[in-house]
Amino acid sequence: MTVSLRLAALAAAAAFGLMSATAAMATEGSKAKAEKAAAAKTAKAAKAAPKAEAPLAEADEAQLAASQRAYRGVYACEFNQTLDIAVNPKHAGYLDVKWKKDVYTMKPVLSSTGALRLEDVKGQTLMVQIANKSMLMDTRVGQRLVDDCQSAEQREAVAAAKLAPPVAGGLGIDPNKPVVAEATK
Known part of the structure; x- marks a missing residue:
């Protein structure tokens, strides 16, 4: 029975180690996600922040x-x-x-x-x-x-x-000048 207890203890330790590794990976994944979200938030805030205006030249x-x-x-x-x-x-x-x-x-x-x-x-x-x-x-x-x-x-x-009355020659056409029909050939 001692052998089976040892096997059970080894199996329990292996299972615990696997669970610890899985928990550690999950924790690392959460940290990475949190860091990524924080970086995205910082980048978004930097874009939203008004840029400092360049000084304008004094008017002449x-x-x-x-x-x-x-x-x-x-x-x-x-x-x-x-x-x-x-x-x-x-x-x-x-x-x-x-x-x-x-x-x-x-x-x-x-x-x-x-x-x-x-x-x-x-x-x-x-x-x-x-x-x-x-x-x-x-x-x-x-x-x-x-x-x-x-x-x-x-x-x-x-x-x-x-x-205002039209100005003669303003557009190159005098509105007071009589129209003369041209002879066609």
């Missing part, structure tokens, strides 16, 4: 003048959308363009054509203002985000243009 005289010419306030745009342009509270000569949930800090630049360009300091968007309308474009994909936007000043300019 041309930029300050351009910012004064920009139409500010709420714009009515196509498809019942709106955007809002306001002075950036932290940086003189810069403007903030709010569209949907996004706010873009813009640098105003006068172009040679007379249009005012509002260039996003992060290079994502561009807003172009002309006398009768404005548009916001995504520069990365090269398409308009929203078009046919008008501030109060632009709506007034459009109304005044509709009331």
